[in-house]
Amino acid sequence: MAVVPPTSDLNRAAALVIEFRNVGKTYKSLLGNSVKAVEEFSLQVVEGEILGIAGPNGAGKTTIIAMMLGYLRPTKGTVEINGLPARVYVERNGIGYLSELIAIPPKWRADTALVRYATLAGIADAEIPTRVNEVIEKLGLAEHRDKKVKALSKGNLQRLGLAQALLRDDQILVLDEPTHGLDPVWTQRFRGIVEELRRPDRTILIASHNLDELQRLADRVAIIDHGRLQRVVSTGYEENAPTATRFRLTLAGGFDRIRESFPLAESAGRGEYDVTVRSIQELNAALADLMRRGGLVASVVPERSVLEQQFREAVGESQ
Amino acid sequence: MKRGRLGKYSLWQFRDFAIDRGIAILIIGLLWGYTLVEPLRRAMGSAFSMGPSSPAWPLLITVASSIVSLSVLIAVNGIVSADRKMGYYRFLFSKPVSAVAYYSQQFVVYLVGVVAAMLVLSGVLHTIVPDFSIVNYLLYTALIFVAMGGIGFFISVATRFDWLTLAAVWLGSRVLREFYGAKPGLPGKLVQLLPPVHKLNDVATGLITNGSAPTNDVIWLLAYGALFFVLGLVLLRQGSLAD
Numbered sequence: 001m002a003v004v005p006p007t008s009d010l011n012r013a014a015a016l017v018i019e020f021r022n023v024g025k026t027y028k029s030l031l032g033n034s035v036k037a038v039e040e041f042s043l044q045v046v047e048g049e050i051l052g053i054a055g056p057n058g059a060g061k062t063t064i065i066a067m068m069l070g071y072l073r074p075t076k077g078t079v080e081i082n083g084l085p086a087r088v089y090v091e092r093n094g095i096g097y098l099s100e101l102i103a104i105p106p107k108w109r110a111d112t113a114l115v116r117y118a119t120l121a122g123i124a125d126a127e128i129p130t131r132v133n134e135v136i137e138k139l140g141l142a143e144h145r146d147k148k149v150k151a152l153s154k155g156n157l158q159r160l161g162l163a164q165a166l167l168r169d170d171q172i173l174v175l176d177e178p179t180h181g182l183d184p185v186w187t188q189r190f191r192g193i194v195e196e197l198r199r200p201d202r203t204i205l206i207a208s209h210n211l212d213e214l215q216r217l218a219d220r221v222a223i224i225d226h227g228r229l230q231r232v233v234s235t236g237y238e239e240n241a242p243t244a245t246r247f248r249l250t251l252a253g254g255f256d257r258i259r260e261s262f263p264l265a266e267s268a269g270r271g272e273y274d275v276t277v278r279s280i281q282e283l284n285a286a287l288a289d290l291m292r293r294g295g296l297v298a299s300v301v302p303e304r305s306v307l308e309q310q311f312r313e314a315v316g317e318s319q
Numbered sequence: 320m321k322r323g324r325l326g327k328y329s330l331w332q333f334r335d336f337a338i339d340r341g342i343a344i345l346i347i348g349l350l351w352g353y354t355l356v357e358p359l360r361r362a363m364g365s366a367f368s369m370g371p372s373s374p375a376w377p378l379l380i381t382v383a384s385s386i387v388s389l390s391v392l393i394a395v396n397g398i399v400s401a402d403r404k405m406g407y408y409r410f411l412f413s414k415p416v417s418a419v420a421y422y423s424q425q426f427v428v429y430l431v432g433v434v435a436a437m438l439v440l441s442g443v444l445h446t447i448v449p450d451f452s453i454v455n456y457l458l459y460t461a462l463i464f465v466a467m468g469g470i471g472f473f474i475s476v477a478t479r480f481d482w483l484t485l486a487a488v489w490l491g492s493r494v495l496r497e498f499y500g501a502k503p504g505l506p507g508k509l510v511q512l513l514p515p516v517h518k519l520n521d522v523a524t525g526l527i528t529n530g531s532a533p534t535n536d537v538i539w540l541l542a543y544g545a546l547f548f549v550l551g552l553v554l555l556r557q558g559s560l561a562d
Contacts, residue, residue, distance in 0.1 A: 069413055071561040090413065092322070097413035103406030107338075119328050120414040122321030164410055174413075 014046040017203045024076035037063045038227040048200040052218030053207040060227040061207045096170035100177045102161035106150030117164045135163040154181035173204045215307045223314040230314035246303040249273045253296035261290035323416035336432040344390045348440045355382045370450025384523035387463050394429045395471030396482035408560045430464045455530040469544030473551035492516045
């Protein structure tokens with residue numbers, strides 16, 4: 001894991017797809033009051049990358065996404081996709097988009113909503129039934145396909161929103177709080193779906209509060225607060241990168257050996273110990289030593305993931 | 320990459336119009352027409368059906384033209400603002416579709432829808448008053464849709480309270496023109512910029528009765544509505560879909 005500069009690319013050989021260049025967005029009221037929602041935001045996203053966007057409520061994530069889709073015009077700077085102004089790109093190519101708020105007219109039926117969106121997406125009449133059935137199956141909506149949108153539960157509505165985003169084979173996918181309202185089973189399945197969607201020529205953006213989700217899915221995570229990009233964190237582990245410092249160790253045997261390998265280990269009861277290390281190397285060396293002495297390690301879990309640590313540092317402990 | 324199939328989507332737009340607005344227009348038109356015309360028909364007997372020579376003809380024209388104005392108000396209400404207010408634009412315009420093309424098409428589809436609704440209503444009226452020309456009435460409907468609907472379209476792009484604003488603009492223009500229209504000086508000149516609603520009575524009577532109206536008045540009404548429709552499209556292109 002590493003903190004990387006905002007404009008650095010995970011894969012420098014990959015083509016640049018999305019570029020925010022010094023973007024700012026200020027909302028002005030009729031009374032002349034102004035609120036800066038986004039300030040000096042610069043970020044590059046490359047082909048094949050899954051980029052996470054994390055930030056507390058009101059940080060500016062949704063505004064950034066709205067500018068990326070061309071729904072909002074920046075008051076400063078530019079947003080380009082494949083070298084085109086964002087809105088021009090979307091009008092020509094489309095983007096698979098799941099919004100945070102799933103707004104589909106409540107009187108529409110789930111399956112006809114997908115037929116409508118497929119028509120707008122440019123899918124040929126002959127292909128629409130197949131494509132609609134595929135996404136319905138993929139998102140487990142078969143038993144709800146005849147229901148009106150207003151009759152769908154929050155989780156099913158979320159899945160319908162995701163289904164419409166996956167209708168087309170888009171080069172760019174933008175998922176804003178994709179697991180919001182999903183039960184644990186579908187949260188897990190969603191991760192599988194995103195992994196299936198990963199392709200060298202596809203770029204995926206995921207905005208989420210769920211750092212664990214971003215840690216698992218994203219290659220890099222942009223942390224935003226108060227409308228500013230605070231830092232970009234790479235989620236891949238690197239040898240000399242900063243790591244979590246505190247871990248919870250669960251032992252299934254050899255309990256009396258723990259302090260020989262981790263002298264400062266604190267017992268948390270039921271075979272669990274909290275240990276503090278300075279690096280991955282130190283952790284691995286101590287674990288190897290413990291196992292050599294007869295310790296039986298059941299699990300090693302960081303107290304906070306590195307992403308969580310970075311997030312807390314970036315936005316403050318209060319969040 | 321394939322572009323969106325907007326032409327095909329017009330069938331869905333027409334279906335939405337029929338269900339959400341068309342039925343309401345037909346019910347309101349029939350009820351309004353019936354409650355205003357039927358008592359007169361009963362009282363006047365066969366004299367009612369005499370066509371333009373009937374004393375009831377001016378009232379018939381007033382009722383018929385009012386139904387058109389109300390129908391246009393119902394049709395263009397929220398034509399753009401509803402999608403923005405409810406957030407429906409998010410999924411619609413993440414597809415390879417231009418908002419300008421989408422709403423231009425929607426405007427045309429709603430024009431066709433209002434004309435179709437007026438075809439039904441005028442068909443009913445024609446059975447009672449055979450001299451009432453369906454074709455002339457539909458021409459008048461199309462003209463008012465462009466004139467009033469164009470302004471309504473612009474307001475729907477510019478504000479979320481479009482039906483209220485359009486009704487206020489439409490009625491306010493009538494009142495202001497009556498007060499200041501003939502007066503000299505700046506107020507008299509400024510009211511000339513307001514929608515040409517003062518031309519409606521003459522145009523309605525001429526167009527519905529004879530199929531003809533003063534060319535200047537027709538052009539003025541059409542041009543005013545068309546200008547605002549285009550301004551609405553420019554605003555849609557230049558502005559933001561989200562708030």
